[in-house]
Amino acid sequence: MTINQYLTTTFLKMLTATSLMLLVATSAVAQLPELSIPSAASGNSTTAKFFGGATANESVSFIDSFAYDQSIAIYAEIQVEAAHINTMGNLYIIIVKDEQYFMRDENGAFLPWDLNLETLLAASPDKTLQASEPLTIIENIALGPAGVSNTTLGIFIAYNSIAAPGEVFYNGAPLAVTIEAEVVQQVSLSLYTSNISTPIVQAKCVVCHIANGVAANSNLIYLNSLSANFQTINYNTLVDYINNFPGGANLLIENPQGLNAHTGGVQLVSPSTELTQLQEFIDAVIAE
Numbered sequence: 001m002t003i004n005q006y007l008t009t010t011f012l013k014m015l016t017a018t019s020l021m022l023l024v025a026t027s028a029v030a031q032l033p034e035l036s037i038p039s040a041a042s043g044n045s046t047t048a049k050f051f052g053g054a055t056a057n058e059s060v061s062f063i064d065s066f067a068y069d070q071s072i073a074i075y076a077e078i079q080v081e082a083a084h085i086n087t088m089g090n091l092y093i094i095i096v097k098d099e100q101y102f103m104r105d106e107n108g109a110f111l112p113w114d115l116n117l118e119t120l121l122a123a124s125p126d127k128t129l130q131a132s133e134p135l136t137i138i139e140n141i142a143l144g145p146a147g148v149s150n151t152t153l154g155i156f157i158a159y160n161s162i163a164a165p166g167e168v169f170y171n172g173a174p175l176a177v178t179i180e181a182e183v184v185q186q187v188s189l190s191l192y193t194s195n196i197s198t199p200i201v202q203a204k205c206v207v208c209h210i211a212n213g214v215a216a217n218s219n220l221i222y223l224n225s226l227s228a229n230f231q232t233i234n235y236n237t238l239v240d241y242i243n244n245f246p247g248g249a250n251l252l253i254e255n256p257q258g259l260n261a262h263t264g265g266v267q268l269v270s271p272s273t274e275l276t277q278l279q280e281f282i283d284a285v286i287a288e
Helices: 003-027 187-202 230-244 248-254 273-287
Strands: 038-040 049-055 071-079 088-097 100-104 110-112 124-128 132-142 151-161 169-171 175-179
Touching (some): 049 169, 071 151, 071 175, 088 132, 132 151, 187 273, 230 248
Antiparallel strands (some): 038 169, 049 071, 071 132, 088 124, 088 151, 100 110
16 A cells, blocks of 8 residues: 555545544534514515524523523524625624513623614624524523523514615514523421431331321321332421421420320430421421
8 A cells, every 4th residue: 555545545534534423413413493483674574584492401402491590502593585695784682571672782781672673782783694694692501590580581583784774684483481480499398308207207107107007097197118209298298287287396296205195105305316306397397
């Protein structure tokens, strides 16, 4: 094999490997969804197309609802009319939140907009329009901690061109992105899961307080750890007992100490860490 043949063969192998890697990378990226109702401000029809989507996995997929603290990116693309390619124009990004309109300026700031075209600022002003104009609306930001949650954003992208004076082209149906409310676990549930369920309810109470158990006729019946959703069900049983059974909170502290002629005798001694943690749990339930 000559040196030229060797170099040619090596180059072809490298090219093939690179092509395969690019193919794999490309196949892992989803196509931006097309946004419906392409529109013109004048009401005339348009051949422009608009695309947009929100993702939390680097564009592998696009979805419309995200958790409070989920880091997301929102991408868009405008395919301008053929007659507008290589003409001067502007690109616009508009977001609707709780019926208020915001426009993004060229510095990336979102400012209130009064729906007057004369006051609309461009996100990308005075540019030569290309056939395809990609737009990054946000990238790798968790909107909940930033102050946007429990709401649905409506996103519009638009452009104009000196080839169509006074006209603005946009997606008539907004890209909808929902940011869910913050999920805050109740303190009592956290205390129950960490301090009460295993060392007290499962280790002591379910011996008697279970269906067909010695205390089957009492007002507290639990599930053992072999039952589905036992923690949630037992937690709800205790919360209901504390909040609704007369003297329930006091009985939960007194009976395990053997008071009130508790059939099960002494299960928790005073003082003890378990008794203290049980009281903390009861206090948390009452506070909530």
